[in-house]
Structures are given as structure tokens and as C-alpha cells.
Amino acid sequence: MSKLQAxxxxxxxxxxLEASAHFGPxxxxxxxxxxxxxxxxxxxxxxxxxxxDQIEAMQDDDKANFExxxxxxxxxxxxxxxxxxxxxDMKQPLEEAETxxxxxxxxxxxxxxxxxxxxxxxSFPASDPPAVVSTAIPGGSKKLVGTDEVLKKQREEAAxxxxxx
Numbered sequence: 454m455s456k457l458q459a460x461x462x463x464x465x466x467x468x469x470l471e472a473s474a475h476f477g478p479x480x481x482x483x484x485x486x487x488x489x490x491x492x493x494x495x496x497x498x499x500x501x502x503x504x505x506d507q508i509e510a511m512q513d514d515d516k517a518n519f520e521x522x523x524x525x526x527x528x529x530x531x532x533x534x535x536x537x538x539x540x541x542d543m544k545q546p547l548e549e550a551e552t553x554x555x556x557x558x559x560x561x562x563x564x565x566x567x568x569x570x571x572x573x574x575x576s577f578p579a580s581d582p583p584a585v586v587s588t589a590i591p592g593g594s595k596k597l598v599g600t601d602e603v604l605k606k607q608r609e610e611a612a613x614x615x616x617x618x
Contacts, residue, residue: 478533485537494543501534 457465489497508526513519537543 478529481533482537482540485533486540486542489537489543494538497534497537501530504530 460468485497485500488500505527508523508530511519511523516522
């Protein structure tokens with residue numbers, strides 16, 4: 454005879470509650486992640502709002518602490534949604550291109566190219582003429598000296614100073 458067959462109805466009820474408390478949040482989190490991956494992260498916000506509305510609309514006159522149970526359920530929902538939102542598996546929503554576009558702006562590449570050319574032509578020549586800059590240094594250039602040559606000169610000078618002493 455198995456443990457479940459030997460269990461009293463009270464034991465079975467307690468086991469069901471334990472299973473729900475243990476596995477329910479894990480299943481909800483996984484389901485919400487899948488929902489977001491399939492329908493986008495804004496679906497998570499819609500789900501949260503719908504669930505809160507449903508929880509708040511529930512009535513049970515038999516339980517004196519039903520309002521407290523509803524508060525705990527909403528608190529658990531918030532915690533689960535917060536965990537899903539911070540999950541590394543959560544995809545960030547894509548930015549809508551329409552929200553960035555200037556209203557009335559053309560979508561045709563040819564028109565956009567023409568507008569760009571017209572804008573460039575209108576800005577040329579610039580109001581300030583280009584400055585003429587010369588990089589030439591009067592009087593000729595210096596002979597570039599490398600590190601080996603500098604060290605050689607230092608050794609020669611040191612040898613001269615040593616021979617004089």
C-alpha cells in the first residue's frame with residue numbers, strides 16, 4: 454500500500470498545499486519567461502495587471518482572512534514578475550523606429566538622399582572661409598637624432614672627460 458493511499462484526507466490536503474507552494478512559483482516564473490520570449494516583455498506588464506485585477510475581484514465569504522490571502526498573492530505575483538524582469542534570459546524590448554522618426558519624414562531612401570544632398574548644398578560654402586595653415590618652419594629643419602646616436606655621443610663625451618682627468 455502506497456503512502457498516498459494510506460494518507461488521511463487532511464494529509465493529502467496538506468501535501469497538495471506544500472506542492473503548490475513549492476512548485477507553483479517555479480512554474481509561474483518559467484511560464485512568464487516563455488510568455489515574454491514569445492510575445493515581448495510588454496506582455497508581462499499586461500499579465501501582471503490582469504492577474505491583480507482578477508485577484509482583487511475574487512470573493513470568498515467563508516474565509517475570514519481572505520483579504521490577507523489576496524494581499525499575499527499579489528505580493529508573490531509582484532516578486533515573481535520582478536524576478537522574471539531581472540532574469541538574464543529576459544529579452545529587452547526593441548525600440549520602435551517610429552518613435553524616433555521625425556513626423557512627416559519620408560520613408561523612401563531616394564527622397565532621404567535628395568534631402569541630404571540639398572542640405573549639404575545649402576551649407577556650402579561655409580560662412581567662414583577656410584584658413585590657410587602652413588606647417589613649414591623657417592630656417593630649415595633640424596637633423597633628427599636617434600637614441601643610438603645620443604648614447605654614442607654621451608659615451609664619447611664621458612671618454613673625453615675621463616681622459617682629461
